[in-house]
Amino acid sequence: MAQKPTIPKGTRDFSPSEVIKRNYIFDIVKKHFKTFGFQPIETPSFENLSTLMGKYGEEGDRLIFKILNSGDFISKVDDVTYSSKKSSSLTPKISEKALRYDLTVPFARYVVMHQNEIDFPFKRYQIQPVWRADRPQKGRFREFFQCDADVVGSNSLLQEVELVQLYDAVFTELKLEGVTIKLNNRKILAGIAEVIGAKQHLINFTVALDKLDKIGEEGVKKEMLAKGISEQAIEKAAPLFSLQGSNIEQLAILEQLLATSEEGVKGVQELKFIIETIDELGLESANLAIDVTLARGLNYYTGAIFEVAAPENVKMGSIGGGGRYDDLTGIFGLKNVSGVGISFGLDRIYLVLEELGLFPEAIDQSLQVLCVNFGEKEALVALKLVSQLRKLGVKADVYPSSAKMQKQMKYANNRQVPFVILIGDQELANESFVVKNMEEGSQKTYKISDLNSFIQDLK
Secondary structure (H helix, E strand, C coil): CCCCCCCCCEEEEEECHHHHHHHHHHHHHHHHHHHHHEEEEECCCCHHHHHHHCCCCCHHHHHCEEEEEEHHHHHHHHHHHHHHHHHHHHHHHHHEEEECCCCCCHHHHHHHCCCCCCCCCCCEEEEEECCCCCCCCCCCEEEECCCEEEEEEECCCHHHHHHHHHHHHHHCCCCCCCCEEEEHHHHHHHHHHHCCHHHHHHHHHHHHHCCCHHHHHHHHHHHHCCCCCCCCCCCCEEEEEEEECCHHHHHHHHHHCCCCCHHHHHHHHHHHHHHHHHHHHCCCEEEECCCCCCCCCCCCCEEEEEEEEEECCCCCCCEEEEEEECCEEEEEECCCCCCCEEEEEEHHHHHHHHHHHCCHHHHHCCCCCCCCCCHHHHHHHHHHHHHHHCCCCEEEEECCCCHHHHHHHHHHHHCCCCEEEECHHHHHHHHHEEEEECCCCEEEEEEHHHHHHHHHHHH
């Protein structure tokens, strides 16, 4: 007996209905990317391992899917390395490539390689799948799409303002109200680490802090202690876990707290500019809120960082995020090219829209009209009619065989087809066709020469 096929954990097949709904999100995101002046690029699904490793922090590096070298790769490993059984030593010997972890690092590589062809500031968008060896759970998959928009070649904070507006425009059109765009700045986090005396532990401090919403305050403190951050330093940082008030009030508190840190003060000033400018411009449906515990555990962020939270009535992790990265292209040899970007989490946005019933009612309607097949002559006339309907933008089809009427009507019901066309002997003689409204059960006859009347009723 043949073994039942399966797919890898964290991956999915998508039904026609799911693909249509995903494309609905893609289309809206892409539309606003274009409206905001972003240009499309694509990069390979896999990169050289050296391009990706060391760019996402220790935790991120562990989640990169490595690709084994082709051929007899084990024979090329020396006995000492092989017998050590250390993956850190063995991996570079047997793997030279890896599936991309995100779209930002490949984009930085793209900018460096194509710098002489690019007009700076360069605004690009990219919608492609990425892979992470993460533990699958609700809203988290090992293969998923990212929808990114980045600007490189400008350090103007107006770019951050524009990206907040971009988030707002997309979520407004998706009718996803109550979304919160959380905002912080890595300079503020660096300033906090400096002020509490944990400057040398900045990475460990931010990685732990970023887990506050997942493991709670006590969990964060425990992880910080384990990473070598003193109890005294953690105690100094404690008030940040429950910082309250309006954005402006929180900025005032931070300004006082970080008064002795030049970098921290600069971070506060940058946040203040973004928030005051957005207040002046206004947002349609999203909320903008400071969150000083927001760290986003990627090491390449250097300035503003964003994270988008779904409405409070939906239990879901972040549905978007991003930030400013001043030094990312520097790791590939191109210095002093500042960049900032955001990403939309398509899969989580899908789940949120599904849970809240925000997809358009007729979105699953893949077929508007089905012509019943009564035989060879009738099918030929039906096919001519369908061809005309298709040219007019109507989603129409002819049932492929003259099966029993019951079977054809069942097919129409399963496909949720709103209109079924009947062309029998009488209709052939009269050069007409009968349209059955599947929802109402009513029927109406039209002349084939007067197709426009049917089109008007169809609308």
